[in-house]
Amino acid sequence: MNKPAHIFALALKELTSLRHDRVLLLFLAYAFSVAIYMPAAGSVIGVHHASVAIVDEDHSYLSRQLPAALLTPEFQAPVPLRYDQLDASMDSGRYTFIIDIPPHFQTDFNAGRSPTLQINVDATAMSQAFMGAGYIGRIFGRELLEYRTRDNDAVQLPITLVTHSLFNPNLDGGWFLAVIQIVNNITILAIILTGTALLREREHGTLDHLLVLPLTPFEIMLSKIGSNALVVVGCTWLSLEGIVRFALGVPLTGSVVLFLSATALYLFAANSLGIFLATLARSTPQFGLLAIPVIIPMLLLSGGSTPLESMPDWLQWVMQMSPSTHFVSLSTAILFRNAGFSLVWPNLLALTAIGSVFFGITLLRFRSSLSS
Structure with a gap:
C-alpha cells in the first residue's frame, strides 16, 4: 500500500472510533447546536425591548413628541403613568426607565431657560440601564434640536449627518455572536479532539500496535488531522445552515464554500x-491542564471577544502568530461582508504558513515521543 492508502485507512479507523463514541457525538451535537443558539438568541448586547413609562406633568406638544421618539425594537411603547405611581413602579421593577417631564417644560424650553427632565433608571438591569440612558439622552437631544430649528432658520445646521450601519443595519449583536461562537467551538474541538484521540490510543495501547505496522508518524498525524477536520467541517456546515441561517435568521451573504475551505x-x-500538546502530556487530565492556557488566549485575544485594534501594539503583533486571529478576521469578512478570495488571500496565506510551521514542529516532536 502507498501513503495515500495508509492515510485513508487510518482516517476510516478514526471515523469508526468516533461513530461508536456516543458521549463525544453528543458533545459535538451540543457544541454546534444548543451552544450556538442559546448565547446568540438569549444574550442581548445593548438595548432591546426595554420597558418605559412616562410621567407627563406638562401635557404639551413637546411632552408628547419626546416619548413618541422612543421606537421599537430598542424600547417598548411608553406607558403613561401618574406622578404618585412613580416610586411604587420603580420599587416593583415593572419599568426599566421612568421619564418625568416637569410642568411648563415646553414653555421654559421656548424661553431658553434650559429646563431639565428626570430619567429614573432601574440599574438592576445593568446592560440595558447603562446603555439605555445614553440612548434616551441622544434621542431626546435630537428631538429637541429638531423642534428648535424647525421654526428658527437662524440656527439651522449647515449639514445633516445620517448614519448608515453596513452589514448589520439593526446592530443586532446576536448575528456576530452566533458566528464567533462557531469559531470558538471550532478552536476548542480542533485542539481537544485530536489531542484526546492520540492520548486515548496511547493509554489503550493502540498506538503501539500502529508502530509495528509499516506506517510512518507523518501518516498517523495526517490521518488524525484529516478525519477530525472532516467531522468538524461537516458539523460547521450543518450549524451554519440549520442554526445560524434558519433558526436565528442571520443573513449570511458570503460564500459558505470559501468559509468552509478556510x-x-x-x-x-x-x-x-x-497533537503537539498531546505529545507533551502523559495523560488526558494533564492534557486538559495544558490545553486551558493555550485555548483561552486564542479565544479572548483573537479579535472575537474584543477588537484587536483595542489591544497594545506589542500584543497585536504577538497575536498575528496565532491562527485564530486570522480565522476570526476571515470568518466575519467572508460571511458578513461577502469578501472574496481576492480580499482574504493574505489571511489564507498566513494560515497556511502558520499551519505548516505547527505541523513541522509537531511532526518532529511526535517522532521523538514515539522513539523514546
Missing part, C-alpha cells in the same frame, strides 16, 4: 497544535 485550513493548524 475552516479546513485553520483546522490543519489547530489540529497540529492539539
